[in-house]
Amino acid sequence: METGNLVEAAATPVVTRLAPTEPASVAGAKDRWDRVRRRLRAELGEDVFSSWFARVEIGAVVEGVAHLTVPTRFLKSWLEAHYAERLRAHCMAELDAPNGVALSVRQVARESSEPCQDLSAQRARPAQARPATPMSDVAPASAATPASDRDPMDACGTLLDRRMTFQSFVVGKSNALAFAAAERISAAPAGSTPYNPLYLHAGVGLGKTHLIQAIAQDARQHGKRVAYFTADRFMYGFVAALKSQTALAFKEKLRGIDLLIVDDVQFIQGRSIQQEFGHTINALIDAGKQIVVAADRLPTDLEALDERIRSRLAGGLVVEIGELDEALRVKILTTRLDGLKAAHPSFHVNPDVIAYVAKLVATNGRDLDGAANRILAHATLTGASVTMETAEAAIRDLVRTREPRRVKIEDIQKLVATRYNVSRADILSERRTAAVVKPRQIAMYLAKALTPRSLPEIGRRFGGRDHTTVLHAVRKIEKAIVEDRLLHDEVDLLKRMLQE
Template sequence: MKVSPSTLLIIYLSEARLSEPANRLWDAALGRIQLQIPRPTFDTWLRNTHALRLEGNHLVVSVPSTFTAQWLEDRLQKLILKTLSSISSQEITVAFVVGTENPRRNSFSEPVNPNAPSSINNPLGVTAFYPEYTFKNFIVGPSNQLAYAAAYALASGSPSAYNPLFLYGGVGLGKTHLMNAIGQLATSMGKRVIYVSAEQFTNEYLRAIKERKTDGFRDRYRSVDLLMVDDIQFLNGKEATQDGLFHTFNELHRSGGKLVMSSDRPAGELRLLEARLRSRFEAGLQADLSAPEFETKLAILNALTEKISNPIAREYLEFIATHVHDNVRTLQGVHNRLLAFIEFTGQEPSYELAKMALGPSALKEIPPILDQGMILDFSSKAYGISVKALISPQRTKEASKARQLAAYLLKSKLRFSPDQIGQILGKRDRTTITYAIGQAKEALITDPQFKEFVLSLEKNKQHSGLFNKNIESA
């Protein structure tokens, strides 16, 4: 039967409406599940899955193979169902199907499967990269600035580029993003690039020895302009493979080629690597990617929220950035969970939803949410005066100290600007507030009582006894 174009459009739109909530729910679930299971398990069985549709409370998830579907049903289904139901606040059932419909990547999909043979059969040695991972959308901050600059210099062919470049850092801090960005830029400039995992390099090398095809292996790896090896720490203790990489690097270096490696630790800590190979790595540039600071985390969240139709207000993003301490991947997972909570509960964004998105373990660590009124009340009671006196023109020692404390807390805890703080504290000008904050920072070093007030708030202690004691002595 012939189907009209208008009917096809209706079918397409219907599928789109079904798949988007499904994608959100599944991404949120993956974000939470990846924090509860080993990384190899997540990478092997869940990373390359995606949601197809959500029909009522039944979620259909596409998986790469029948074996994957069976494994998930046998080993992880209980955790998956519990996570889905927790996020959506209702019982969710799930079905795993093998298929290629809706080939959308989830937020955790690898840009390239390091163990896939896609680049092995490519005579030019060009690897397919994940297009979303570019230099343009990499959020740069103090925690990754050196790594970014070094990666860009090498990929763009700068004379100042170091060779080899050794990127290291913990899970989810941007190594994969930078590796893909390097590969894409270098490829766009006509360079021949191979990007493999240490495991794939090992497997190919040992297979070449076994099948007596070492000439082909050498030709493949030593004729490229740029070789990138991911997770180099897995070569620890594999002496034969280390020997192959050492000679490959020497040949590449001699012919003008470049080498980029990533690891979860500095080269000097890879004790089971041969000394000669470790010294090669250390002779180049080692650049670390560490946990992002608050400003970088906030910039990452802003970039994520710009992609959705109803952006989340800044105060909720700041709340998340304040309480996610480990890596970018966790930050993305929390953001996805917040979006899912908003969508599936029908509620407006709020601090309570943001706390739920952070997960049960984080909830226990989060103190009651501060606001402007709480800080004014805290600061005035600390020095035995009223809030009215705090914001008045009064210039007593107690009032001045209370204003310094309030200004410091409004700036450090709520991240208000000096202009905003001035309006709160009796319409004082920016210069006065800036001076007060400076005095507060000095008092943290020289005034034990002032420091005690700040620390007591940070530790979420009960302050009544502290206030009463101070009021009596005032």
């Protein structure tokens, strides 16, 4: 854990309004901040970066201090507690900020979150109806009403993306089961729980967020009371309720809904927050209310979560959204390009070019979106028709700059444990049964083959074993995969899963 003061020169964060800055200097600071973001993304990985740094913005660099803003107090506290030194080091290097970093919460005018509107309707005091107000006309909550009069749920929900509907979701072999379950749940009448909880897990950019947001929007159209949260918004809502002494109202409102949806549940941390999350899940399930949860891994692999929560989540329908096969990538890319053509009637891409691009961009849906936008830009800016050559030039950065995934020993241990139906603790233990020894040796072999770690280091990461034990395991698996074709294919599959 990285801790420390973000600003060396002051004990408290700078939160005063900054003096106006020249446009050129602001633009320069934003360019340098983009370099900091690229560093953070490369070091921490896409998942961590998207969860904690995607919404951090640069204000200005004043007197050697980089002033950064975040949308919530929870995010500010989390960054100060966990990433203070890392932020400070990168900002000193890229932003010419020798005096460190100051974080503050920006006041952003936005409309009320729809999930909170459902919950707020249950308040004891009558609410006066009012017409919808454009986002630009909404004042910050702190300026509109006193804190004592605001509903404790006003700041906790997460806005839905209107584009993420069942109609815009492209279905293929890898996501058909998840899509069918999602549709069944959203259309089921209130009080009916076809699969409870529904647990969706997938890697980055494979559509799990799209699918659960589609559930939320469709279920609301069926008259259900829906609460949709990302993990950080759930944590922030609970912490804010505790600080404002409205935790009881927060809990009662959560238990009064028909459908609870939580995205990126792997990021829920803190003992008291996990306890409340577990109590909420139990109360809703016992009351016949539906739970939908999304994460990046199986429930059994959420080691940071309380064991009782993991057990509860694993007790429902667990569905993996798999990697996008080539046929599905073609369908997704075709859909994206058709959407762009609606705004640019002269824009046209031949099916052969679409198939070619879908073959090259084999990672996830977000990269396919990027490919579609690059092809459009290339065609409209140059005026040239889209050929194989122009498409390849347009997406070159997507294909060439992608580096092989950096494999971690912990990831190897988790994947092998799941594949062979043992626990990671078994692999690290002293147990010598055949059911444990073989997975342990395969994991050691993969650690040697896929990571730069030395034999002694690998031994230490496998329960403090001697390097000779690791060497024996590596040689045994090397020999076995030559003699056993099934084992060869199994180990090769594990390698590809770890490197993708």
